[in-house]
Amino acid sequence: MSPERFARINKLLDRRQPDLTLCLESVHKNHNLSALIRTADAVGLHEVHAIWFDRKGKIKGGTAMGSQQWVKVHHHDSTAETIAQLKAEGKQVLVTHLSASAIDFRKVDYTKPTAILFGQEKHGVSEQALALADQHVVIPMVGMAQSLNVSVAAAAILYEAQRQRENAGMYERPQLSADERHRVLFEGGHP
Template sequence: MDQDLFEYLQSYLTDRRKTLFKEVLAQRTRHFTVVTEDVYQLHNTSAVMRSCDVFGIQDLHVVEELEGKRVDKEIAMGAQKWVSLHRYNTIESCMHTLRKKGYKIIATTPHNDSTMLQDLDVQPRTAFFFGKEDTGLSDSVIDNADGFLKIPMYGFTESLNISVSAAIVLQDVVSRARNQGVDWQLSEKEKQELELEWTKRSIKSVDEIIKRYKANKNS
């Protein structure tokens, strides 16, 4: 990272914003991540992104084999500036990428021999997969998952809205990981990279500012 550039850009931020960045980064995690597969109701993906931000999840992976969508900025309520969004055209490429990064693939489904949420081991690095609102996850995910997860329910309805499900799962696993001494925090390098990215996203016409900075530095 160009430390001089970083410090120059930070001069455009208030002390309050710089302090907030460090406070939030101290709570961010990549120990858990979330994947949505062909969620065709736009507001659901946007709401999941908002939940990721609220519970400190840095990465949201969106698979759009059938439904190409943009994140609804109004529903995400600014979360798109702070959560790293990764898009995929196929579920296979998404699973392959996450496995290479050391994630267990956990399919959220009320069916199969699923583990109850409170019984899930939070020690491993875990990617939670959420499927379509009507049919759930694809066979590709179900057939290749490392495990299955369901939220305890006690009524007639057997499923929850995807954004509600994601919020319940994240609140539970994040809280338990913190209480069980899991090494969930970002590395210092990751924090620095994100702080630079967030700083850029907080400054209007940042590309022009960087261009002028580099021109002056080289003159």
């Protein structure tokens, strides 16, 4: 690896936000998955979670632009177990849904350890996810369409999180463990 590439990867790792993650519940269209991973990488997420009820989606190089190498995807088959794991890691679990009890996504404190769950393209999030959430959040909609594309919704929320974390100086304080940094630097990105 050239010294320039080594320095570039080190800089990327300095800004990773391991306590901010996405949880994708049965989001299955490949172009959406790839766009989600690309945005996750751009905001500095180190890993995301994908819950599959039936078939597993694929993250393709084209739309993801190689970001899949830098964002680890953990695969799960149970919403309840995944949310329990995220809560056990100390993360608040936000479920994105257009419900009456949902709060505006800009009212959330994303400087806290946070997992943001997004639902399937057609059916949205499961009842189980809604029941287990710490908070429901919504992006206000005033047009004819009732919802946004899932990757667009994630980009809006992730960039609000990025804005808050930047203001709080969280991109200035390296947060990855020494072991994880070493693994990425010397064993390459995520396979």
